[in-house]
Amino acid sequence: MKTIKIMNVISTIILIIWILVSGYLCIGSLVLIESMEKVKLIENRIEENITNQISIANKEGHSFNDAETIISRIKKKNKELSFEDEQAIRNLEYGIWYYSFTGYSYITFITILPYFALLFLGAGASGCLGSTARIIYDHVKESKQISSAKFLSQPAFGFFIGIMVLAISFVIPTIFVKGESTLNFTSTILIGFFAGIFSDHFFAGIKNLISNLIKPVNS
Numbered sequence: 001m002k003t004i005k006i007m008n009v010i011s012t013i014i015l016i017i018w019i020l021v022s023g024y025l026c027i028g029s030l031v032l033i034e035s036m037e038k039v040k041l042i043e044n045r046i047e048e049n050i051t052n053q054i055s056i057a058n059k060e061g062h063s064f065n066d067a068e069t070i071i072s073r074i075k076k077k078n079k080e081l082s083f084e085d086e087q088a089i090r091n092l093e094y095g096i097w098y099y100s101f102t103g104y105s106y107i108t109f110i111t112i113l114p115y116f117a118l119l120f121l122g123a124g125a126s127g128c129l130g131s132t133a134r135i136i137y138d139h140v141k142e143s144k145q146i147s148s149a150k151f152l153s154q155p156a157f158g159f160f161i162g163i164m165v166l167a168i169s170f171v172i173p174t175i176f177v178k179g180e181s182t183l184n185f186t187s188t189i190l191i192g193f194f195a196g197i198f199s200d201h202f203f204a205g206i207k208n209l210i211s212n213l214i215k216p217v218n219s
Contacts, residue, residue: 018128018151019132021125022128023129025107025110028099028107028110029118029121030185033115033118034185034186035091038091038092039092042088042089051092053070054067054089067093067094071090119166120166122189123165124163126190126192126193127159127160127164127192127199128155128159128162129196130161130194131196132155132158133197134196134198135150154199161202162195164195164202165191165192169187
């Protein structure tokens with residue numbers, strides 16, 4: 001009995017860590033990616049690299065190349081920036097400052113990750129968060145012992161489910177749409193979360209879909 005209680009405590013602590021880490025990574029990735037997407041539209045219009053100009057804040061919290069400096073520099077080149085454009089640049093700079101603040105943020109590395117790696121991390125974290133939520137649901141609704149749950153493998157599986165959702169979100173538009181298509185990362189995050197909750201059903205559905213696509217080729 002005592003061993004079961006200890007295992008329940010350990011598994012609960014592990015689940016809390018999963019929730020905190022995956023939730024923080026998921027939200028942080030979403031904030032940065034959504035800000036980058038808005039700034040990308042500005043970059044394409046004025047033909048100016050903005051994202052790479054924004055520098056990470058130093059130990060005192062000051063940035064040597066902040067949003068106001070970049071906005072001023074762009075205006076001196078007689079390039080037009082609307083109020084919304086300026087706000088988008090400021091929001092990106094604030095997001096990078098917030099998640100790279102020394103002694104406060106514990107996920108500073110996401111501010112220096114390449115864009116595509118950030119996509120994978122955010123999508124995977126959403127699936128991981130969904131799988132963790134499913135463990136908690138099973139514990140509350142079906143009165144299952146947390147120690148009996150797959151509290152290590154299931155969230156890890158959810159991470160790969162989230163990446164699978166991201167891959168599908170890239171593949172499907174290329175089938176139906178020619179040319180460039182913008183990824184709605186907020187929707188991808190939400191779908192990844194729900195896919196993580198129903199990871200078994202989602203994986204089985206994808207497995208059947210791929211099997212049906214491959215069968216005609218092999219036959």
